[in-house]
Amino acid sequence: MTSVILPDSVERAPDRPLPPHPPSVAPVVPSDGALTPLALDAVRIKGGLWSHLQDVNASATMPHALTWMEQVGWLDNFDAVAEGRTDAPRPGLSFSDSEAYKLLEALAWESHRTGDAWAERTVVELTARIARAQDADGYLDTCFGHDGQDARWSDLPMGHELYSMGHLLQAAVARYRTAGEDELVAVARRVADHVCDEFGPGAREGICGHPEIETALAELGRALDEPRYLDQARLFLQRRGHGSLGDQPHGRAYFQDDVPIADAVALRGHAVRALYLTAAAVDLAVDDGDADLLRRLGAQWDHTVSRRTYLTGGMGSRHQDEGFGEDFELPNDRAYCESCAGIASVMVAWRLLLATGDVRHADLIERTLYNVVATSPRTDGKAFFYANTLHQRTEGEPVATDRPSPRAESSTRAPWFDVSCCPTNLARTFASLSCYVATVTSDAVQVHQYVDASIAVTLHDAGPVSLEMRTSYPDEGVVEIEVASTPDRPWTLQLRVPSWAHGAVLEAPRQPARPVSPGTCVVEADWQHGDVVRLVLPLEPRVTHPDPRIDATRGCAAVERGPEVMCLEGRELPEGWDLDDVVLTGLVASDSGDEVVADLTRRPQPTDGWPYTSADDGGAVASEHAEVRLGRYRSWGEAGPTTMRVWIPISSTSRD
């Protein structure tokens, strides 16, 4: 068994100047669209939460994931294939290969982002180990097709072969765009060619039960300028929705094989599957110039966001099938909101933002990044929420720290899972986080996310622009963007004013301060070096009310501050209070910056007995009040096991 050597401490390259880099160094580079994505290193994140997430990802999460995968034998599966040891029982579920590939993608981005020597070395070593497991014809999967294993493609609905290969292709996209041709890219080319041979026109008619190969083939095709890969992705999309995967206990919607993609009304079934598929469909709609499909996908997305999405941006209401529920089926206590679904939602929203320029997609990305994606990892990056509930009724059972957890339902993050898709998905997302900050058009820079960061771009019609963004957002609402360098030709700065930011104020150079409304604020100026644009976003905590059609939140309110959802942890309550008995009476004005304090009432607890009654207890007196700190949802559970609510009842009886 070949072991990957782990670093004692992560070696870091010295702070490098921003390299002039082709804009194609990004995870998603569509052939067309309203906005152009930036090269990953056109944006250098320097401080704040995003920087913390990237640093912890590099120093903790990636080595942690590698250690666990070694420990549970998922990396040895590659060696076993190479060494002909596949007759022995194989550890891991059928798709465990994909975890190595997602980590590989993360390492590739990270190696490029910081020049981290350990990341670079690990890419090379892991690639070599994986390459040894590739069959002569390009097929690569440690679970099928070898001695003692089921035959290749013998379980398309649940076997995940194409799914896993898709993640390998995405890793190769990262590698190719950051380092050019190498062994990983060569392995991926052989895999992609093999998939095209096996599943191309006139060959095998199948599709994979878990979408992923589609968006991966599309991006690899874009990266390598290989139309065959895009054609294969399109073919997979066209084949879907015709029942070829057969029946499934949760219905064909589970793997979106119930209706053709263009005909769907909303995202449905298994959430990650639905979201990966939609990402691919946007990819193809954009590259094919298929405006009708893009419009249909946008309508499906709008339906999904307005009726099947949690306040946190989380998607997936059901534990049973990890799936979207029906419209307005959004239980808080059983919210699944898988971390991977949050990541996949960002993938879809990002593609739609690039395609349409509609700033609402950037709003959702921000919401989801802060309240799902950043919620999953513990601060130290070594434990994770798999599901992100909005209501923890009990502290839950402790999670195992010495072995993989089942998909934990607890207020405690777990180090690894039997299905451990989330940690490596987070790793690749955090390593490429800078891509979401800004975009360009020919004569404008769009800033979508407010982060302490440097931005250096070249505008087609104007020339090179560099910006220094300084902010403590979302702790504070002031965002200063200094124009560090500007061409002589005119260009505009476009700033997203979040949908909740009523009362935002903009100060542009040599112009009076002016109120700006949610949406896009266009700043035009006769730009000079050293100009500062100042956007002040109102961060007063606000009380948020749900659509009355959502049964699970009726009679409740939530508190938000800027892009962050707040929550009430049971541990913050006065001695003797129970989270079940609390009513939100109001918010308390607080002088201390980002602290949010709620005025709570303790509702007298009914005695036991039959819990449904025609008696009128509307006059019950709630006599106890307390001022209690609300915390950021994304940090919940960090201080230890606790109960927790995002939505808090606002009336003292059930019938007001």
Add this chain to the structure above:
Amino acid sequence: MTSVILPDSVERAPDRPLPPHPPSVAPVVPSDGALTPLALDAVRIKGGLWSHLQDVNASATMPHALTWMEQVGWLDNFDAVAEGRTDAPRPGLSFSDSEAYKLLEALAWESHRTGDAWAERTVVELTARIARAQDADGYLDTCFGHDGQDARWSDLPMGHELYSMGHLLQAAVARYRTAGEDELVAVARRVADHVCDEFGPGAREGICGHPEIETALAELGRALDEPRYLDQARLFLQRRGHGSLGDQPHGRAYFQDDVPIADAVALRGHAVRALYLTAAAVDLAVDDGDADLLRRLGAQWDHTVSRRTYLTGGMGSRHQDEGFGEDFELPNDRAYCESCAGIASVMVAWRLLLATGDVRHADLIERTLYNVVATSPRTDGKAFFYANTLHQRTEGEPVATDRPSPRAESSTRAPWFDVSCCPTNLARTFASLSCYVATVTSDAVQVHQYVDASIAVTLHDAGPVSLEMRTSYPDEGVVEIEVASTPDRPWTLQLRVPSWAHGAVLEAPRQPARPVSPGTCVVEADWQHGDVVRLVLPLEPRVTHPDPRIDATRGCAAVERGPEVMCLEGRELPEGWDLDDVVLTGLVASDSGDEVVADLTRRPQPTDGWPYTSADDGGAVASEHAEVRLGRYRSWGEAGPTTMRVWIPISSTSRD
């Protein structure tokens, strides 16, 4: 393959006089307790819903179940064992034998109840077919231990061998008590002896992942006066809760192996498992005179009823593990409320009623019988709800009629299921339904359920009493009980006044009418033949409010009428209305008997978009009203696919 011949029409015996029968002809005959159960035929149900359920069960459901079991090959599994054909793939899940046994139990009760010749013949034929599959040492299971099958007892956690055998034993109890020793009883004795040999003291230490053998051994031990069986049941109970079944994806609570029975706080995990286990624990606590255990079980039950039970009496909040959720986790749209859990709840409540005499248990039995057990079957007895949701958001997908359904989530009842535990469980319950009507003590008759029925009992201290109960309850609230014959010695009549029946009035012979309160109303009189006791229960529809700690029903009310929960079907709404937009404004006084009409408001539907907002739309005007009929919950979906709600919002915004 031996086929059971199905009747063209069910042969019925002429109406027979009530036989003088030993009171032990009942499903549950504890050795002690506050109340003594009656022999099954001490109560003859003559009309109304209960009679309908029994008739349809005999004429439709039992032949239907037999036909399906033959069709899907579950009966041939017995032949396959007898004929050494077990190398071929075996249809059905591991516990499919148990369906034959539950049907056998139903047939045994039915044969006795009506003298139905088809039922009697089928008992004999089915018994012969099963007996051929019994191994020489008494072991009987068509899924394990034969050529090509896994070894006996190789999967105690999920193999269901003891579970299935338990149902065989319960069928034998029915047979022995109604017909005495026969082949079925002999087969069951050999099974029970084998179980005692295999799992007795000093032998195999195991328990079954699905409780059932415990209550079955206890009752067979009572019936046959065989202490060894009771000892074995006690041993199984004592062994449980110590983790011997190992880990399980849903946790050890899934099969109640997390804590010893006496130490539990509430019923938890898989609902049917938890309820069958509790039934057995009550059996043993009673027979052992273990007052402490009985008190603990009562406290667990109280906790469960007050915090983990739906308005319908339904139990089990989670689809994922068919399990109880946490306290107050009672989602309506995802209510599982398995029909079998309703039956099992009645089993527990009945045992507790007999043990304690506490009339609250009879209240819950009534609620559960009307709103879960009677809800499951379609009126024609040939299709069933497996789960009994309280909120159907969409009409759901059509169910298959030509093949077994998965556990259908739809507004359409299905004819058979892959896991088809409910139809045969209903069959045995309906065939023995008369047992729940009344009990006796030495000098009193307790009437628990109001049904058009004759009751004939012999009171130890008074002598034979016969009563004619005439009522159209629950359509109408008047119950008349005529004393058809009475001994000279004094006795009392005890009538349950349901917990909701505020304003009930009692008219006893030669006494002024008097108001009676919920609980037990004791009627003493110098009884004379022909005396009539008249109880008038108020059946005005009432608005019911939930415990404010139940998040899923906050801001909603339900409507009940007598013991029946009402519901609103989408099909009843005016053209263009959507069930999501409806607010309950009040009830409309109706002259027409049992019709319940609600005044509904149509809430203006918000436009699409992000569904959470700080905008105050509390002033939105709801301009449309309509008077809409509410239907019985138990009949929902009978008129065709529809949406449905039990709990209806009562405020026009989410924040009132």
